[in-house]
Amino acid sequence: MTPKVAAIIPAAGNGTRMKLDHPKQYHQIGGAPLLVHTVRRFITHPQIDRTVVVVPSDWISRTVQMFEEHGLTHQSLTVIAGGRRRQDSVRAGLNTLNKDIDIVLVHDGARPLITHDLIDRCWKAVELHGAAIAAVPVKDTLKRGGSENRVTGTVDRDNLWQAQTPQGARRELLLTAYEAAADMDVTDESMLLEHANIPVTLVEGEETNLKITRPEDLPLAENIMQQSAPQAMEPRMRIGHGFDAHRLVKERKLVLGGVTIPYERGLAGHSDADVLTHALCDALLGALGAGDIGSHFPDSDAKFKDIYSINLLDQVIQLTESKGYGIANIDITVVCQQPKLAPHLGAMKEILAKACKTESQVINLKATTTEKMGFTGRGEGISCHAVVLLQK
Numbered sequence: 001m002t003p004k005v006a007a008i009i010p011a012a013g014n015g016t017r018m019k020l021d022h023p024k025q026y027h028q029i030g031g032a033p034l035l036v037h038t039v040r041r042f043i044t045h046p047q048i049d050r051t052v053v054v055v056p057s058d059w060i061s062r063t064v065q066m067f068e069e070h071g072l073t074h075q076s077l078t079v080i081a082g083g084r085r086r087q088d089s090v091r092a093g094l095n096t097l098n099k100d101i102d103i104v105l106v107h108d109g110a111r112p113l114i115t116h117d118l119i120d121r122c123w124k125a126v127e128l129h130g131a132a133i134a135a136v137p138v139k140d141t142l143k144r145g146g147s148e149n150r151v152t153g154t155v156d157r158d159n160l161w162q163a164q165t166p167q168g169a170r171r172e173l174l175l176t177a178y179e180a181a182a183d184m185d186v187t188d189e190s191m192l193l194e195h196a197n198i199p200v201t202l203v204e205g206e207e208t209n210l211k212i213t214r215p216e217d218l219p220l221a222e223n224i225m226q227q228s229a230p231q232a233m234e235p236r237m238r239i240g241h242g243f244d245a246h247r248l249v250k251e252r253k254l255v256l257g258g259v260t261i262p263y264e265r266g267l268a269g270h271s272d273a274d275v276l277t278h279a280l281c282d283a284l285l286g287a288l289g290a291g292d293i294g295s296h297f298p299d300s301d302a303k304f305k306d307i308y309s310i311n312l313l314d315q316v317i318q319l320t321e322s323k324g325y326g327i328a329n330i331d332i333t334v335v336c337q338q339p340k341l342a343p344h345l346g347a348m349k350e351i352l353a354k355a356c357k358t359e360s361q362v363i364n365l366k367a368t369t370t371e372k373m374g375f376t377g378r379g380e381g382i383s384c385h386a387v388v389l390l391q392k
Contacts, residue, residue, distance in 0.1 A: 001294060003102035006050040006122050007166070008093035009155075011109025012082025016216055022391070023056065025109045028048040029218060030225040035063070037225075038069045038210035043074050045119050046290045050101060051351065053109070054092040055257055057081035073387035074313065074322035085114070087186050088253055102299035103127060106189050110212045113224055114166070117382050118206055124168040125203045131169035133190045134205035135161035163188060164205040173198050191374050213264045238325065238390040240287025244278040245375075256334065256341065256382070257348030257365070258310040258355070267382060272297035274309035276334055279386040281309075281316045283330075287390045288323055313355045325390040327356050330363045335376045335383045341367035 011025040018024040025035040035053070042051045051074075055063045063079050080096060082089030090106055097104065103126045107114060127130035142155035166215060167189040169177070173196075174189065180196035190200050209226050210217060222231045248254075252266025257276045267273035290296075297304050297312050303310075320326070328353070334341060345365045353360040372378040 002047070003123075003127055004045050004049045004100055005103045006097050006101045006171075007048050007051065007103065008090055008104060009035075009042065009053045009109045010082060010086050010089040010093070010104045011038075012054050012056050012089045012108065013086070013174065018212075018234065023059065024212060025055075026059070026062075027218070029112065029212075030222055032070055034112050034212060035064060035109050036066065036072065038107070038109050038114065039067065039072055039077070040070075041045070041112070041114045041116065042107070042119070043072060043077055045116050046288075047120070047123060048076075048105075050097065050166040051167065052080060052096055054080055054082040054089040056244030057134040062095040069234075071324050072118055072322060073318070075318055077322075086188075087181075087192065090189065094171075094174060094178070099171075100169075101171050103168060104171050104174050105166040107165040107167075108211055111209055112212070113206075113207075113208050113210055113221060114207060118203075118209060119166060121203050122168055125168060125201050126168045127199040130173055131190075131193050131198055132203050134164040134203050134209065135187075136164065136205045136207060138162055156203060159283060161202055163190060164209050164211070164351045169193055169198070169200075182288075184264075236392045237328070238287040238289075240283040240285065240388050240390070242284070242286060242388075243384070244275045244282060244293075245381055246273045246275045247381040248379065254339075255309070256344070258308070259344050259347045260353035261341070261344055262284070269302055271297070271312070272309050273309045274387050275382050275384045276332060276348070276386075277309040277313050277352075279384040280330065280332060280388070281313055283386040283388040284316050284320055284390075287388055288320060288325070290319060310351060310355050313352075317356055320390065324392055327358045327362060328389040328391040330356070330386065331366075332360075332384065332386045332389050333366045333368060335368055335370060335378050337369045337372060337379050376391040 015021050042048050060079055103123050106379040122132055122134055138160040139158045140155055143151045144153040144155055177192040177196040180333045181192050186192050193200050198293050210221055212221055246269050247265035248265040249268045252263050254263040254266040255272045255274045278293055347364055349360045349363050352363055375381050376383055
């Protein structure tokens with residue numbers, strides 16, 4: 001079973017070394033505030049279930065507004081107030097996470113060039129080993145200095161690594177490390193874990209995963225963004241396909257496209273088993289490259305028991321909007337021998353259009369039979385195909 005992963009992004013510092021009149025995480029770079037770039041890398045990652053951004057207390061409302069202006073409005077994104085130290089901010093973020101979160105990744109708000117590949121390698125290393133840190137091997141010769149800036153020796157760089165983020169651990173291990181640390185000052189999560197005698201695995205990071213600390217880092221980061229822009233550019237249009245099937249059983253309501261249809265049997269499932277809406281959700285998630293409906297709304301979660309599937313579609317549409325896409329076209333084919341669905345297609349289109357925040361004209365619904373062939377033809381169940389086209 002794929003673990004649930006949360007990201008905590010501490011961004012509550014003032015960045016005095018940048019010599020700006022505002023915290024560095026709000027400085028414009030590459031057409032958007034630095035923090036927007038960082039957060040976008042996580043909320044667009046299909047494995048990240050929750051993102052908590054920790055900012056100065058007097059910047060919370062401005063941060064929320066800033067995210068909204070840049071399309072970062074997904075329900076999994078939370079903005080909270082930080083503490084005096086980095087470790088206090090991370091602990092505040094940790095306290096907001098539900099117990100269903102398995103893995104926590106902590107990433108500096110001032111590292112906007114993190115890639116999805118490095119995020120992948122970090123959470124997978126945590127899943128395998130319990131705790132992990134992104135780091136790059138030290139390449140330059142290191143000198144030890146003494147009084148009057150005199151060299152007193154050369155440091156052996158074998159087995160020396162320069163720490164980066166993400167740094168992560170299983171949630172319970174990170175909580176254990178915090179308890180063991182008490183009021184000890186630490187510089188990163190790895191130091192917390194080390195103090196608690198929890199092994200930390202090194203994951204080779206990326207030279208471009210730059211932490212913006214000084215004014216001269218800004219043009220360097222801008223240059224990296226420009227060089228990577230063609231590869232990182234999201235397509236203006238995306239296509240997704242979804243399919244679902246459910247068995248017809250007695251003593252269940254038949255719900256399709258949000259409409260309850262009079263019939264002697266209904267579809268079996270953990271939710272209302274609306275096979276049409278489920279196929280549409282899968283098509284949308286497929287277009288986004290965001291997994292499937294089961295990974296977002298697992299049938300092992302009691303809160304989705306008998307849920308009206310249009311509510312699930314609402315959440316998928318929020319995710320679609322958070323990634324900057326709207327619906328250009330939807331084409332759905334329901335395969336059903338009985339009952340006749342033609343009289344209900346109009347009502348379905350109206351419900352789906354409202355949920356998808358679009359006009360009913362862009363939704364095409366078709367109902368067909370299999371001439372009594374197969375499980376649908378024998379009346380054992382109903383299946384559905386959905387295709388969607390998204391546009392920026």
